[in-house]
Amino acid sequence: MPELPEVETVRRVLLSIIPRSPILDIRILTPKILQNVTPDEFCTRLTGEVLEDIQRRGKYLILLYTHEVLVSHLRMEGRYQFEENLEPTKHDHILFVWQEGILAYHDTRKFGTMHLFRREEDIWKMNPLQKLGPEPMDEIMSVSYLKKCFQKRKRAIKSTLLDQTIMSGLGNIYVDEILFRARIHPLRPASSLNDEEITQIISHSSSVLQEAIACGGTTIRTFAIGTIHGRFQHELQIHGKNECPICHTTIKKIVVGGRGTYHCKNCQCIDKSPSL
């Protein structure tokens, strides 16, 4: 499933393959993907537009066209595929048509979303971007910032790190990896973390994401984004594993905030006393 590193990879690939010519036509096969505009409005406003740039914030793709901004979230299984001659299948929902070919938004579970804004609108003050917190590698990310966020939160650190309004970009798999590297139990109340542990979280969040971005960029086929296979899955230490790579204890899978959560009960102690 696409998380920040995958979205960043998609951003780079889309930048390289989307034609810099006017969109000739748009076909909406599944209207529910569109969040804040009608299908008619979406087609009218984007037809004739030319892509200028693509940005990313957290897991959102931000496509800047001449007069419009398309904000796309891939959720679980969303992906884009560009082909010269594309015959839509049952999971293709939105088609962007150029002289040079067709870009299809493909999403088996239809969880993905698209928002459309005008360039003059301040998208950072509107949903869904307005509530996003800083990314782990942003300058304003600091121990004092997170400490303040964690202060009144008694909920599990795992759930807290998945909250995109506090820190954006982390998904289920990466949070497990970060907490394992930081040796923090996923059920620890966020408010119980000390400065040293928060420092560890920031540093591992940043390094896990950057390693994953570096891996994601290596195995892309530039002609079809639907077939990205990142290398980072081979670097996972805890998520989906059976045995702890450090102490060889059997890894526990529990449910935290409704999310499958892997941790080593030996290396990631529930109380603060060091277990190594």
Added chain:
DNA sequence: CAGGTCTCCTGCTAGC
């Protein structure tokens, strides 16, 4: 405001 639960959706799998 914090936080828990439900919802969306469909492919996959465990169990019969």
Added chain:
DNA sequence: TGCTAGCAGGAGACCT
């Protein structure tokens, strides 16, 4: 072999 119930999960809605 074939069927079905249940599960997975990001983020927003809704309730306490």
